[in-house]
Amino acid sequence: MKKVLIIGYFWPYVFYGGRRIIALANYLHEFGWYPIILTVPLSEKIHNDRFKVIEVPFKGDIFQFWRRIFIKIFKADSKRSLLRQAKEKLGGSHKKSYIDFLFNIYQEVFGYPDTEKGWKIPVLQNAKKIIEKEKIDAVISEWPIISHIVARELKKLYKIPWVADFVDLWSQNHDYPFSRIRKHFDKKLEIKTLKSADVLITVSQYDAEKMKRLHRGKLINVITNGFDPEEVNIPPANLIPKFTITYTGKIYPGKQDPSKILVALKDLISNKLLDPNEIEVRFYGHKEYWLEKEIEKYGLSNIIKQYGMLPREAAIEKQRESQILLLLNWEDPREKGCYTGKIFEYLAAQRPILATGGFGSDVVEELLEETKAGVYCQKVEDIKNALEEFCLEYKQRSKVTYNGDRVEINKYSYREMAKKFVDLLNKLHVTSNLSNYSLSK
Secondary structure, three states: EEEEEOOOOOOOOOOOOOOHHHHHHHHHHOOOOEEEEEOOOOOOOOOOOOOEEEOOOOOOOHHHHHHHHHHHHOOOOOOOHHHHHHHHEEEEEEEOHHHHHHHHHHHHOOOOOOOHHHHHHHHHHHHHHHHHHHHOOOOEEEHHHHHHHHHHHHHHOOOOOOEEEEEEOOOOOOOOOHHHHHHHHHHHHHHHHHHOOEEEEOOOHHHHHHHHHOOOOOOOEEEEOHHHHOOOOOOOOOOOOOOEEHHHEOEOOOOOOOOHHHHHHHHHHHOOOOOOOEEEEEEOOOOOEEEEEEEEOOOEEEEEEEEEEHHHHHHHHHHHOEEEEEEOOEOOHOOOOOOOHHHHHHHHHOOOEEEOOOOOOOOOHHHHHHHOOEEEEOOHHHHHHHHHHHHHHHHHOOOOOOOHHHHHHHHHHHHHHHHHHHHHHHHHHHHHHHHHHHHOO
């Protein structure tokens, strides 16, 4: 079996770790590739014979000193976001505050090229040992940025195939937080670093087009995120008898707008098209002060509740039991064409999705039309019409029927995602072997 070294951070290491690495690791072995993951110390240990995890400790990111101070003074939680806790403790609980500004300046100045730059030397040393001991056939680099910088060094030393995978872009990130000066240097470093990569991967065609303009002539592929086929809601869980709309996860202020569904609900109730006693809207995630104010503003506190954070397994159960799942689409024009990771998780829950906001004719709308997993409503009037239809069906059948196309939905499973990676790895492996053979001749 061929071996691939995957370098990066992932859930459940910290709250901001993604699931893409684990998603790949769980299914690559089915296609003849054994993953060895090089990451930082995990908050939860993983025992899985499908892959190997090697933890590489380091002194910490650029916030490590301040995190220790904050924990000591304010008894903060080391597993939660330092920024979020600072805003809670110091009074910056609005969507944006002076605390966000200070964090951003500190990160821009001291966090170049990456807040995790202290990981570079220890991970590079460990990667060399692994490659020489395990006879690695390819490398995949993931978030954070320092992983790609390390992968470039490995490519230079060992001439093995390297795939740089970007769930979020580097200098072209739609949520890029720094100044033009910092962006100038980030762009230069990105071009220099990724010049050696054999393939660049991103999660949407929109991001791929942006990358092509910066990395001219590079092979760039699109492989979307997905859902775990082992978590699909089969057989279906029992639904809550009440007409329930559920949102799980983080809300990004200024980038997602829950007010549109609030306005729609307010209008439907005011016009007596919706009985407030028959509906409940549930938000699971960080309790947001600004969202609570919005809910109060529209007089919806009796039907809309923020329930706070839940373990992931519990959040999945809340999705499965809900009549409707709420998806807040991106409202920032820079993010047009980008999926939210939440939509794939919702596909596994197999409940009708109500996607609100955005700009229309984007990837979310196309995905919902393709899979028949829900409806896309850009404007408030569209949301009102969709809610009316859902409510009518609920009153007639005591539930909202799920009509998702399982064949189309399965195209977005982690297994299919892993298979696409393997197709690339196999081609690169063959090309690399032929090249090495020619050189030896």
